[in-house]
Amino acid sequence: MSGEVLDRFRPLFQPRSVAVVGATENVFKLGFHALAAVTAAGFEGEVYPVNPNAGESIQGLKAYRSIRDLPRGVDLFVYAIPERLVVPAVRESVEMGGRAGVIFAGGFRETGPEGRRLQEELVSIAEAGGMKLIGPNCIGVVNKHARLNATFASPLAWFPEGNVSVVSQSGGMGNSILNELMDEQVGISKFISIGNRANVEFADMVEYLAEDPHTDVICLFIEGLDDGAAFLEKARAASRKKPVLVYSRGYTASSSRTALSHTGSVASSEEVYRGAFRQAGLLQVHSSSEMAATCKAVSMGGMPSGDGVFISTHSAGPVVAICDICERGGLSFPPLAPETARAMESFLPEHAVAANPLDMFAFAWTDTSLYLKAADLALGQEDIHCAVAVFVTGGGAGPTFPSREYAEIGRRHGKPVFLCLITPCALAHEIAEAQSHGVIALSSPEKAAQVLVNLRRLSTLRSGGG
């Protein structure tokens, strides 16, 4: 069963060969960018540029004048051609044994009855030939583990490899989520912009990713669903295996008007969606940035086993913000047990009170070992399930947070450790360093707090709660 869905989509995600129909040397055409994207990503299979007006080669590769000139059995066809040429091209590809296709062009069901008819024709040709189509009206597919960038955007190949997969109706919104993941230094596995969903739906992709051994977290951006029941069934099954995060938009008059003229779907009432997603065990987030930060914690295995948080800091203000958000999100800051407090008092600086949250003032900024001693003691307490350290970066000119030792303490206690490292993008390498040791590092107090709240929500969802 599980092997079946992986086989079904192997030609799409792990093709042995890719044909780019409409490939060209004209930089103002998508076909230029589509071929460049495939080759720049370092794809190791065969690549065939197809264009009736081609000379001997396109971008240095042997060119083909027509699909019929290609060797039989090319796995994946990328169609970078106008919509009126798509139906005949897909028909020829099916006849030549093609198994999967990506269609960039718009002009299908999002444009009205004629477009809808065209899309139906497309689907019946593909279905008859056993071909899976991504799009039309999409930016395509990326599979980092196969060095496959079947989109028209070369930069999509830059995203580091990892265990998070993203499915988005909208290419632009999918890109926004990828960017935020990159900013959080989270690697991706698959990216799928599914557009008009000719014969590949959210339900299919969720079923596939639930089985995909390279995917540990599934992220979805949804503007509307055609077959909500089928999706919810697959999503419920997937969320029992892996965390599934969903970000959904299109609930106001102007936004649903845009969604309609876009991929031909419209989100219905927000409450209905939210309730159904919750029942299917999906964690709902409210921005691409929130999705990426939460995703990072989940993908790093940062799920605490309970609601008790220990916070330590050298600056109280950020902790005030974190507490506001966490307390409203149902988390707690268990008081320190008398013996924990006594042990802490032996090393705390003057005026610091052994409490949770723990403020060690600027002393802890210059002597960062205080964080380690405090976390080690607090995590020994049964009702404390994770630790959060708040630290303002010294930016190379000042002290550095001892991430390696902090991560070790977390591992020894079997509890996740978080670092709110208050730092600008320009110092993102400090976040990378902390994460390389296993510390879940977030760059702002609000983000850190929201992640903790979301992990709690996810844990409640996965344990069958509301």
Next chain:
Amino acid sequence: MSGEVLDRFRPLFQPRSVAVVGATENVFKLGFHALAAVTAAGFEGEVYPVNPNAGESIQGLKAYRSIRDLPRGVDLFVYAIPERLVVPAVRESVEMGGRAGVIFAGGFRETGPEGRRLQEELVSIAEAGGMKLIGPNCIGVVNKHARLNATFASPLAWFPEGNVSVVSQSGGMGNSILNELMDEQVGISKFISIGNRANVEFADMVEYLAEDPHTDVICLFIEGLDDGAAFLEKARAASRKKPVLVYSRGYTASSSRTALSHTGSVASSEEVYRGAFRQAGLLQVHSSSEMAATCKAVSMGGMPSGDGVFISTHSAGPVVAICDICERGGLSFPPLAPETARAMESFLPEHAVAANPLDMFAFAWTDTSLYLKAADLALGQEDIHCAVAVFVTGGGAGPTFPSREYAEIGRRHGKPVFLCLITPCALAHEIAEAQSHGVIALSSPEKAAQVLVNLRRLSTLRSGGG
């Protein structure tokens, strides 16, 4: 009147000389970092390290054994010493003609009755001697225009120079706001971490910044106010002159406990604060990131003269998210007038509908001149007050958004132009490029939308609405 407050704080913000009391070569002490911060920022006045245990020099500067050994009339004293030494040091400084001081140490009123008494003593000495004290329990003051970094954090000098000033009770939270401003590529003028507020209150800083010719936008992070009435009076006056943004926290049990043991204040009921801030004309935001993005638009002069927004895109998904947020925030997307629509139809790609929001599909990604033509026509319409273009970065390998020409169109129509350039931090130079031309560029759809909503709220506030 206006000159008076500038004069009063000149020794603090534009000192001719700075003494660092407690300066040392021991990198584990704040006194090391404090002296390094002053010198690394390129301060051009005299710098005097003071330490009773010093040899001939500290960090290459002539050392002084005591405050009494200093030349008379040093403007600013930075106290990097334990709290028990602070009162005598301030007394000596006043006797030597000191006019301003920054005190890092905690251990004052945030610790209870004894600390409160100590702080009162401090205040009476300073007041008698005409000395203004920032702190205790703070990280100090930065004035980019004077190359002054009177904190213990060298990285604070890296923030680019600009027209935004930040006042924060908490040093850490202030730093978080500065980081977000840096990420948004917004320059700062002054940064003040006011801590326990010995004899310099929020009210004083707001009064000062309202008159400061280098400050165009004032940002505040507030955990609690001692004299709310005085603050609100000064804030109301300031908000008539310049936009004032406020981010306030400390409204839950755990967060207010932290705030209390921190700078000795506690925020009272959230509703009371929110109502009072609104009445004083302050724009309230809910995260440091929202503050920075809004601040950027305001500091770049991006206030539209009405609620009508024109949006154009090559990808509908991000626009769906933007519409959701903007429509709920009271903005509108006026339909295109028949003549505008007709003119647009002459150049729009096949299937694109001349409407607002305007989706030009991937055609506009390869031919970016479509954005310019569309914005030029739409901004000619009276009920459209600003334009937003949504563009996914080509990342150097793909197309580039034509920011210079887009900014010119905005200037010709006298209306602000925004760019939602969907881009990771790693490509921040593309944001910088757009902004250098006068385009207000935001890196995600949610951020762009929230900024538009906040500009509308600010405009309502400043015109006396609620």
